Amino acid sequence: MKGGSVNVLRGRQLPLTLMAFVCTTILIFVWEKTPGVPSSSRLEMLSPELLSSKAPFINSETHTSVAEGEEEEITVKEKLESPSPWDITSAVSEKPKDRNSNNSSTAAREELITQSRKINEACNYGKGKWVPDKSRPLYSGFTCKQWLSAMWACRLTQRLDFTYESYRWQPDSCDMPNFDGSKFLTRMKHKTIAMVGDSLGRQQFQSLMCMVTGGEERPDVEDVGWEYGLVVPPGGKRPDGWAYRFPATNTTILYYWSASLCAVEPLNASDPNTEYAMHLDRPAQFLSRYLDRFDVLVLNTGHHWNRGKLRANRWIMYVDGKPNTRKNLADMGSAKNLTVHSVVKWLDLQLPHHPRLKAFFRTLSPRHFFNGDWNTGGSCDNTIPLAGGNRVVEERSGDVVAESAVKGTRVKLLDITGLSSLRDEGHISRYSIKATEGVQDCLHWCLPGIPDTWNEILFAQL
Known part of the structure; x- marks a missing residue:
């Protein structure tokens, strides 16, 4: 009877042991699947x-x-x-x-x-807020004389307040890495970054050169503008753009001036006063000629789409290879809309043939003229940062033309309109080189300044 009891106990111990093993296994499994357990703790089980x-x-x-x-x-x-x-x-x-x-x-x-x-x-980089940052600016306007035009270096003017330099953009839905010039060059090793557009595109280009070099002189950087036809034309004052190469990483950064982004050609090449055909449905010749050499392309246009600029540049709008006869395109907004959509569509069709190319369309840089326009007494004298608020809450871009053009294409949107709209104190204002004429520059930006943020967002999207 005693021995029988022992056998019965042993018989009961086996299923109890089995049950304990099963329970332990289940607990471990549940623990593994519990979201609250730190990932670092789970790594210890590897x-x-x-x-x-x-x-x-x-x-x-x-x-x-x-x-x-x-x-x-x-x-x-x-x-x-x-x-x-x-x-x-x-x-x-x-x-x-x-x-x-x-x-x-x-x-x-x-x-x-x-x-x-x-x-x-x-990740919507255009939605977020401006926050104070004492580590800004990313370079000095005093020292970046090799790349920065004097007319945009506000530290070299009579301006006394520079609080606009000490802010950074913080997107709501994503982290934006701190810009580092050496990291940028390493990431862009053996690559060419091209910026094509108007004078705001030139500001972004100069900003990027200052950011990459830290605003310091770089005698090792090579001027390779000649490789892209960017040389001073006979009788001209300056080239249509610039291109510089960093030998250590073989990285090239270039800018080409194309205010409208569309193809422009003289109607009579032998006449110095000739008018120019402005083909609304064709991309600038520079793009089609050198696209295969680019790894990153940033396009922009906007502020030259007005009658004054058309007359000054002697542009005649062409569509389908002949002077425009469409009444709806007589409106400058409609003409611009056609060109932006045409250029983006053309670029999207080219991208499958250039798989390494990342293409961006940068949205409109806002103007801030108050109480009039540039030629009617308008000004932007505010020096208080973020007087109108520090946050962008809209999901959509403030540039509906650019946003609609890239929708459904491989071309990405570089959305800077909303965040730049909050920074009216960052313009050159009355400290422009034209100040003696009573004209304020409320279109272009002081550098260092807002265009640096555009490049930070570009860096994040790369």
């Missing part, structure tokens, strides 16, 4: 071999890669599209336990790629 490889972990909030000795921030998308030997997902899938395990790992990886793309697409 094999010692994986952890010893100094594998980085992805922070789901900031989307940055963190590894010992590595400071450069990269997006989840970049991480996945450029697998490294430290990629945990790749390491795990190298030795699947069975076919089902391999399929599960592949599916998880594809899901992560999909989610990271959604994060990128959902």
Whole structure:
């Protein structure tokens, strides 16, 4: 009877032990699936071999890669599209336990790629707020004389307040990495960045040159404008643009002046006073000629679409290769709309043939003339930053023409209109070189200044 009792107890101990094992397994499984458990704690459960490889972990909030000795921030998308030997997902899938395990790992990886793309697409850099930042500006207007036009270097004028320099843009839905010139050049190694547009595009170009160099003199940088036909024409005052190459990384940054973005050609090349055909439905010849050499392209247009500029430039609007006869295009807004859509459509059709090219259309840079226009006593004398508010809450861009043109295309929107609209104190104002004539410049910006933020957003989108 005693022995029988022992056997009965032993018989009961077996299922109890089994139940304890099952319960423990379930608890571990539930713990693993619990969102509140820190990802770093879960990493401790990986094999010692994986952890010893100094594998980085992805922070789901900031989307940055963190590894010992590595400071450069990269997006989840970049991480996945450029697998490294430290990629945990790749390491795990190298030795699947069975076919089902391999399929599960592949599916998880594809899901992560999909989610990271959604994060990128959902990131609206144009919605956010301006915040004070004592680390600004990113370069000095005193020292960046090699790249910065004196008429835009407000530190060299009579202006005394520079509080507009000490703000940075903070998007609501995404993190924007701090701009670093060396990181930019490394990321753009063996690449060419082209900015094509009006004088606001030239400001963005000069801003980028100052940002990349830190505003310091760089005698090693090569002037390669001749490679793109950017030389002073016979009898001309300046070239149609500039191109500079950084030898250490073979990075080229260039600007080409094309105020309308459409093809312009003389009607009589032998007549110095000839009029010019302005083809609303054709892109600037510079684009079609050199597009295959670009890796990043930023387009802009806007402030030359008025009758005064047309007369000053002696432009005659052409459509379908002949003078325009469409009454609806007599309106300058409609003409601009046609050109912007035509250029973007043409560029979108070219992109499949240039898979490495990333194309952007930068939205309109706002003017801030109060109590009149540039020639009727208008001014922008405000020196108080963000007097009209510091936040952009709209989901849509303030430039509806550019936004509608890129919709459904491979061309990305570089949306700077809303955030720039809040910064009326950042213009050159009465400190313009034309101040003696009583004309204020409430179109162009002081540098360092607002265009630096445009380049920070461009850097983030790259």
